[in-house]
Amino acid sequence: MNIPYTVEERPDTGLANGKLGIWLFLASEVMLFGALFSTYIILRTGAVEWPHGELNVWLGAGNTVILISSSVTMVLAWASLKMKEWAKHRMYLIGTFLLAAWFLVNKYFEYSDHLRRGEGPSHSTFLAIYYTLTGLHGLHILGGMIVMAYFIGPGAKLWKSNADQFTNRIEYTGLYWHFVDLVWIFLFPVLYLL
Amino acid sequence: MHSAPNIRKYVMIGVALLVFTAITVAANQLHFAVPLAITVALIIAITKGSMVAAVFMHLSNEKKWIYGALLLTVVFFLVLLSVPMFTTMDTIGTPIHTVHSEGGH
Numbered sequence: 250m251n252i253p254y255t256v257e258e259r260p261d262t263g264l265a266n267g268k269l270g271i272w273l274f275l276a277s278e279v280m281l282f283g284a285l286f287s288t289y290i291i292l293r294t295g296a297v298e299w300p301h302g303e304l305n306v307w308l309g310a311g312n313t314v315i316l317i318s319s320s321v322t323m324v325l326a327w328a329s330l331k332m333k334e335w336a337k338h339r340m341y342l343i344g345t346f347l348l349a350a351w352f353l354v355n356k357y358f359e360y361s362d363h364l365r366r367g368e369g370p371s372h373s374t375f376l377a378i379y380y381t382l383t384g385l386h387g388l389h390i391l392g393g394m395i396v397m398a399y400f401i402g403p404g405a406k407l408w409k410s411n412a413d414q415f416t417n418r419i420e421y422t423g424l425y426w427h428f429v430d431l432v433w434i435f436l437f438p439v440l441y442l443l
Numbered sequence: 444m445h446s447a448p449n450i451r452k453y454v455m456i457g458v459a460l461l462v463f464t465a466i467t468v469a470a471n472q473l474h475f476a477v478p479l480a481i482t483v484a485l486i487i488a489i490t491k492g493s494m495v496a497a498v499f500m501h502l503s504n505e506k507k508w509i510y511g512a513l514l515l516t517v518v519f520f521l522v523l524l525s526v527p528m529f530t531t532m533d534t535i536g537t538p539i540h541t542v543h544s545e546g547g548h
Contacts, residue, residue, distance in 0.1 A: 262508045272509050276516040283523045290527045310468050314461060321457035324499045328448030427499045434491045437464075438484035442471045 256413040271421040275428050278389075282432055285385065289378050289439065300375045303368075305359065309441035312355050313433065319348035320430040323423045330416040335408065339401070342419070345426070346397045349390050356387055379440055386436060389429045396422050456498045463491050 254266045262269055293299055326341035363369070363376070370380040400419060407415040467487045475483065497503040502513075 263506045264508055269508060269512075272512055276512055279516050279520055280523065283520045287523050287526050290524070294527060306468065306471065310464060313464050317457060317460045317464065320460075320495060320499055321453060324453045325450065328450055328453065331448050424500055427495050430499075431492050431495050434460075434495065435488050438467055438488050442467065442484055443477070443481055 256411070256417060265417055267417055267421050271424050275424065278428060282382075282385075285378075285382055286435070286439075289382070292374050292378055296374060300373065303375065304379070304441045305362075306441050308355060308359055309437050312352050313437045315348050315352045315355070316430045316433050319345045319352070320427050322348065323426045327416070327419045327423050330408075330412075330419055333412075338419075339405075342397060342401055346394060346401060349394045349397070353387060353390055353394075356383065382436055382440065386429070386432055389432070393422070393426050393429055396425070452498065456494055460491050460494060463487050 252266070256265060258264055259266065322341045322344040326338050326345060329335075329338035329341060360380075368376055370377045400415075400422065404418070405415075407418070467484060470483050470487075471480070474480075502509075
């Protein structure tokens, strides 16, 4: 059975089903991270004192640069498909995957350094919300990497049988990836600078 | 809908985002007072987030169903963020003697 409206737009919404679907998913993600940001505000405004300078600003800034760069390579991976440039698409998508991996490696070293000094989630309220927010964000990075790995590997063969559907899938992956970047754009100043 | 991707625009937005990141870190080195530091950091973050949403996620040119879904999300998100305000409007968690002294006893 073929799923309808994977490429052509539905007459009532003017959108392919996948496009509306990914946006509704992202709306639910906004509420998930919104709840945690709200928790952060409650904890911070209710705290007698709030630690400053506990995190490595340069490592956080470096990870911001990595994620912004990955957003650029992701949108270029989609744009390359629109221009029917398969080799460029592969290069940009693999580049995005590697940047995502680099982000997680940095995060691993950052977590390791804190844990070695006994600064786990139970050490302070700040570190509890820090690990919760960055841990959930890290899981989203991992999820994005799994999807990208699929499109670099077995999922890539769809390009030959249905190029438009494959292009749409990369667009939806990109929308998710830009959202993950957007969340980090707020996490970085909130956790590392303020 | 997005028939001719503008590669140059995507790269320029990426560069602008990196510049804003550098400005955020530089502003942090100036050690502003906390309220000013929060205001500056959030204004830059909102600017960067808007650029990602408008250009990379193509929200500057989308269908009304997506705008409708996001409008609802924004409303619920604002309600969610206003929840902390409600916690300051009651006396739950305030020691009893503090409440009494505030009441003039």
